[in-house]
Amino acid sequence: MARIVQKFGGTSVANLDRIRAVAGRIKETIEAGDQVAVVVSAMAGATDQLVAWTRELSPIHDAREYDVVVSSGEQVTAGLVALALQAEGVDARSWLGWQIPIETDDAHGRARISAVDGDEIVRRLGGGQVAVMAGFQGLGSDGRVTTLGRGGSDTSAVALAAAIRADRCDIFTDVNGIYTSDPRIVAKARKLDKITYEEMLEFASLGAKVLQPRSVELAMNHGVRLQVRSSFDDAPGTLVVDEEEVVEHAVVSGIAHSGNEAKITLIRVPDRVGVAASLFGSLAATNINVDMIVQNVSEDGNTTDLTFTVSQPDMERTLRLVEDKREELGFERVVGDADVVKISVIGVGMRSHAGVATTMFSALAECGINIQVISTSEIKISVLVASTYTELALRSLHSAYGLDAK
Amino acid sequence: MARIVQKFGGTSVANLDRIRAVAGRIKETIEAGDQVAVVVSAMAGATDQLVAWTRELSPIHDAREYDVVVSSGEQVTAGLVALALQAEGVDARSWLGWQIPIETDDAHGRARISAVDGDEIVRRLGGGQVAVMAGFQGLGSDGRVTTLGRGGSDTSAVALAAAIRADRCDIFTDVNGIYTSDPRIVAKARKLDKITYEEMLEFASLGAKVLQPRSVELAMNHGVRLQVRSSFDDAPGTLVVDEEEVVEHAVVSGIAHSGNEAKITLIRVPDRVGVAASLFGSLAATNINVDMIVQNVSEDGNTTDLTFTVSQPDMERTLRLVEDKREELGFERVVGDADVVKISVIGVGMRSHAGVATTMFSALAECGINIQVISTSEIKISVLVASTYTELALRSLHSAYGLDAK
Numbered sequence: 001m002a003r004i005v006q007k008f009g010g011t012s013v014a015n016l017d018r019i020r021a022v023a024g025r026i027k028e029t030i031e032a033g034d035q036v037a038v039v040v041s042a043m044a045g046a047t048d049q050l051v052a053w054t055r056e057l058s059p060i061h062d063a064r065e066y067d068v069v070v071s072s073g074e075q076v077t078a079g080l081v082a083l084a085l086q087a088e089g090v091d092a093r094s095w096l097g098w099q100i101p102i103e104t105d106d107a108h109g110r111a112r113i114s115a116v117d118g119d120e121i122v123r124r125l126g127g128g129q130v131a132v133m134a135g136f137q138g139l140g141s142d143g144r145v146t147t148l149g150r151g152g153s154d155t156s157a158v159a160l161a162a163a164i165r166a167d168r169c170d171i172f173t174d175v176n177g178i179y180t181s182d183p184r185i186v187a188k189a190r191k192l193d194k195i196t197y198e199e200m201l202e203f204a205s206l207g208a209k210v211l212q213p214r215s216v217e218l219a220m221n222h223g224v225r226l227q228v229r230s231s232f233d234d235a236p237g238t239l240v241v242d243e244e245e246v247v248e249h250a251v252v253s254g255i256a257h258s259g260n261e262a263k264i265t266l267i268r269v270p271d272r273v274g275v276a277a278s279l280f281g282s283l284a285a286t287n288i289n290v291d292m293i294v295q296n297v298s299e300d301g302n303t304t305d306l307t308f309t310v311s312q313p314d315m316e317r318t319l320r321l322v323e324d325k326r327e328e329l330g331f332e333r334v335v336g337d338a339d340v341v342k343i344s345v346i347g348v349g350m351r352s353h354a355g356v357a358t359t360m361f362s363a364l365a366e367c368g369i370n371i372q373v374i375s376t377s378e379i380k381i382s383v384l385v386a387s388t389y390t391e392l393a394l395r396s397l398h399s400a401y402g403l404d405a406k
Numbered sequence: 407m408a409r410i411v412q413k414f415g416g417t418s419v420a421n422l423d424r425i426r427a428v429a430g431r432i433k434e435t436i437e438a439g440d441q442v443a444v445v446v447s448a449m450a451g452a453t454d455q456l457v458a459w460t461r462e463l464s465p466i467h468d469a470r471e472y473d474v475v476v477s478s479g480e481q482v483t484a485g486l487v488a489l490a491l492q493a494e495g496v497d498a499r500s501w502l503g504w505q506i507p508i509e510t511d512d513a514h515g516r517a518r519i520s521a522v523d524g525d526e527i528v529r530r531l532g533g534g535q536v537a538v539m540a541g542f543q544g545l546g547s548d549g550r551v552t553t554l555g556r557g558g559s560d561t562s563a564v565a566l567a568a569a570i571r572a573d574r575c576d577i578f579t580d581v582n583g584i585y586t587s588d589p590r591i592v593a594k595a596r597k598l599d600k601i602t603y604e605e606m607l608e609f610a611s612l613g614a615k616v617l618q619p620r621s622v623e624l625a626m627n628h629g630v631r632l633q634v635r636s637s638f639d640d641a642p643g644t645l646v647v648d649e650e651e652v653v654e655h656a657v658v659s660g661i662a663h664s665g666n667e668a669k670i671t672l673i674r675v676p677d678r679v680g681v682a683a684s685l686f687g688s689l690a691a692t693n694i695n696v697d698m699i700v701q702n703v704s705e706d707g708n709t710t711d712l713t714f715t716v717s718q719p720d721m722e723r724t725l726r727l728v729e730d731k732r733e734e735l736g737f738e739r740v741v742g743d744a745d746v747v748k749i750s751v752i753g754v755g756m757r758s759h760a761g762v763a764t765t766m767f768s769a770l771a772e773c774g775i776n777i778q779v780i781s782t783s784e785i786k787i788s789v790l791v792a793s794t795y796t797e798l799a800l801r802s803l804h805s806a807y808g809l810d811a812k
Binding site: 016019020050053054056057058061062064065066067068069071072073075076078079080082083084086087093094096098099143144145 | 422425426459463464468470471472473474478479482484488490492493499500502504549551
């Protein structure tokens with residue numbers, strides 16, 4: 001007997017037929033003798049409609065009312081899945097965020113879970129009842145409805161799994177696991193059987209939209225075993241686990257890419273103290289997230305070129321903001337470039353292996369791909385290249401690190 | 407300065423343009439110096455869609471999960487109206503049933519309100535904030551979401567008005583008040599300026615779908631001044647008030663009709679004790695509501711014909727149930743007739759005036775309309791006639807009681 005959390009995303013509950021299929025799958029797990037707590041997203045498209053309404057009424061909207069409106073989608077699905085289970089003869093009840101409660105901070109629209117009381121759920125699971133929880137939603141300290149940001153139902157599922165000490169948290173989605181690279185681009189990409197939390201966190205942060213990064217962080221902190229698997233078949237997916245559980249480490253686990261980048265370059269910035277602090281301070285103050293940063297010494301020795309990346313939707317705003325500071329900072333001009341892609345090589349193995357970066361740079365050079373910016377962390381190396389090279393870069397790196405399927 | 411509850415039905419908030427219009431109307435009231443608490447229904451059609459989903463998944467559904475699903479429509483509207491008010495520069499916040507809370511019993515799907523805590527709302531109204539409450543929903547004693555039955559937002563509005571001691575509760579709808587008869591049928595029908603609670607209760611129960619009957623009952627018990635008015639213009643509507651407030655009583659205030667009736671006749675029922683108790687006991691046990699009942703002595707003296715009415719959707723079920731009891735009760739056969747209409751003459755004035763019934767029967771007889779069943783209460787007389795006479799009966803009674811517009 002295992003205690004399992006099963007999370008179903010929007011495409012898995014997109015209509016009544018799929019909801020019935022989800023109920024059938026849950027029933028199979030119950031009949032195998034397991035306890036099941038379910039977390040559901042809104043029906044595909046429902047949240048988009050609700051978000052669009054709030055935007056149309058009020059572009060600068062009150063996030064508390066936004067949360068009231070958009071959280072209703074998960075409420076509908078939770079009730080419908082409970083009904084579908086009952087129609088299959090399975091004892092089930094729905095749970096809303098405020099009923100459990102899923103306590104969060106008051107950062108409406110992107111709240112973080114602070115506490116989950118799982119006792120009543122555990123008691124009812126023990127009595128054979130399936131708990132069907134509305135994902136994405138929580139209860140703020142002010143007694144109002146909060147939401148956890150796009151993809152927040154993943155985080156709901158992990159938080160519930162931690163609270164009820166579940167043996168596993170299965171994330172059912174429209175892909176059947178985590179791949180060494182995007183299989184739509186790299187034909188030889190392989191599904192990974194296991195991946196570490198740290199690597200998954202990098203994959204999730206670097207453009208793979210399978211899991212909300214926050215959910216991986218939470219799973220890592222609470223030791224929740226995550227499984228990413230397909231809602232349309234029974235094949236095992238990818239297990240996200242502790243590093244010790246992954247027996248054979250490849251040096252590099254996979255190659256991720258993110259096309260949502262924009263490069264900003266300040267040309268001929270005077271080489272003096274405080275320029276970076278002033279610039280990035282202003283960006284942070286207006287909630288613009290800066291990712292990669294690089295500063296080159298210019299040929300004349302007195303000025304430098306300063307390059308950094310932001311997400312594409314922030315590019316225009318960033319350019320205006322930087323332009324406003326031209327006099328203060330004394331640079332010559334600023335240019336933006338959205339035709340870039342960030343390619344990242346990820347693997348916990350690179351902690352103990354030298355030469356990983358060299359392999360990357362050589363492989364890209366052999367293809368004649370110019371590297372514009374580089375950034376590294378303990379377990380990943382990211383480079384910014386022109387977006388026209390996306391496919392070429394992914395495929396050549398996939399081969400260079402020996403990841404190609406046989 | 408007055409404290410006003412404004413309730414907007416589904417057609418009044420059917421889309422974003424109408425929601426903006428509602429916000430504009432609320433703003434006008436605020437700017438006139440009044441305090442406003444708003445109660446909203448779901449966007450027109452939203453509840454129907456949600457109900458259809460629950461029915462399709464599970465014909466015999468768990469009413470607790472039904473409530474979770476269908477209550478989401480009002481949650482969406484409450485948030486959207488609050489956003490629309492904020493966009494107009496009006497301070498506003500939404501309130502869900504469980505947040506206030508609107509406490510109800512646990513009769514899911516048709517719950518009755520037991521208590522409403524209005525203190526926090528009163529405090530915020532005093533600070534200039536508009537409260538936008540989701541109608542139709544409440545909180546059961548088990549901590550689960552309840553709903554108040556179709557039209558329940560009217561009752562939410564009255565309960566809130568009572569809790570915050572509002573000076574008036576305006577029900578905005580797609581008609582501009584209560585008429586002496588259905589103006590689509592009786593061209594000479596007049597809008598009533600005032601009507602008593604008792605009369606309104608009869609109108610609401612007898613087919614006029616303007617208000618949920620329970621809301622009128624609650625208004626009467628708590629002395630809440632109700633006004634039924636149009637959401638599409640500024641004309642005053644109909645005030646529903648205490649009998650003392652209506653200065654000039656007409657003997658008859660109006661003529662209502664309900665086509666949702668079915669007549670069931672048991673032919674040649676043995677004239678012995680206990681037959682009616684057994685029959686109506688069985689119907690009550692299966693939740694079939696019996697309205698009018700009449701028993702005639704048959705020509706042979708030993709058997710009678712027994713006639714009663716049920717709502718049309720219950721007719722087939724009633725016929726089957728009665729047929730199953732044929733041996734036990736010993737009647738010859740049972741027949742059903744859905745081609746009937748109930749016409750009711752309503753007026754508190756008839757308490758003190760004789761001859762009201764005679765006028766009704768004479769007027770119908772003059773038109774050659776056969777009366778099939780009669781039932782009376784202190785302030786109304788209802789007759790069942792063939793539905794083909796609906797228009798003729800309404801118009802001739804409207805004239806007979808002197809209600810025609812000059």
